[in-house]
Amino acid sequence: NAGVTQTPKFQVLKTGQSMTLQCAQDMNHNSMYWYRQDPGMGLRLIYYSASEGTTDKGEVPNGYNVSRLNKREFSLRLESAAPSQTSVYFCASLSNSGRQYNEQFFGPGTRLTVL
Amino acid sequence: EDQVTQSPEALRLQEGESSSLNCSYTVSGLRGLFWYRQDPGKGPEFLFTLYSAGEEKEKERLKATLTKKESFLHITAPKPEDSATYLCAVQAPGTYKYIFGTGTRLKVLA
Numbered sequence: 001n002a003g004v005t006q007t008p009k010f011q012v013l014k015t016g017q018s019m020t021l022q023c024a025q026d027m028n029h030n031s032m033y034w035y036r037q038d039p040g041m042g043l044r045l046i047y048y049s050a051s052e053g054t055t056d057k058g059e060v061p062n063g064y065n066v067s068r069l070n071k072r073e074f075s076l077r078l079e080s081a082a083p084s085q086t087s088v089y090f091c092a093s094l095s096n097s098g099r100q101y102n103e104q105f106f107g108p109g110t111r112l113t114v115l
Numbered sequence: 116e117d118q119v120t121q122s123p124e125a126l127r128l129q130e131g132e133s134s135s136l137n138c139s140y141t142v143s144g145l146r147g148l149f150w151y152r153q154d155p156g157k158g159p160e161f162l163f164t165l166y167s168a169g170e171e172k173e174k175e176r177l178k179a180t181l182t183k184k185e186s187f188l189h190i191t192a193p194k195p196e197d198s199a200t201y202l203c204a205v206q207a208p209g210t211y212k213y214i215f216g217t218g219t220r221l222k223v224l225a
Binding site: 041 | 147149151156157158159160161164202204206211212213214215216217218
């Protein structure tokens, strides 16, 4: 069980460039999340997918798009990166059953710098 | 507006010096309050879920409690390896969304 994996681990972009952050989970979870974490701001929800085929906006969705490719994969796309998107991005999946019901499992994060 | 506030922002303890972290919340109809631990450079790791006032959960030196307005994470006789950022979150009513506090950075000195 790899849990939640994210790629890449680090990325540097120039303003205006685009990129996609990849996330995959192997725990058969229905719900997946994208958060960003900034100093003093805590974890803020960008987008989430309650189940395969659905996506919804979170607290800070502007400048981002998401794709729930299948049950395992949930990607986050920056179409035109801005310095304000410099952050650490975390993907998470939510256990919907069993002893781990309602626990979120987080990936290791992607550290993104936009110059 | 649903909100989670954690205090203090940072806490330094001597090894063995017990203390408590606070998480106060305003949400209409609590569906769950969650505690996570985050080590530097890593993703948060789940600790506890509390669902109703009066509920308590324990794990090693940590004990989480819940009232109608706040939760406490009690740390008894902490060790340096307990140093981390502790995050609190609530589930927004009727959704799969979770609202996180800004965390408490705990440093335990040997």
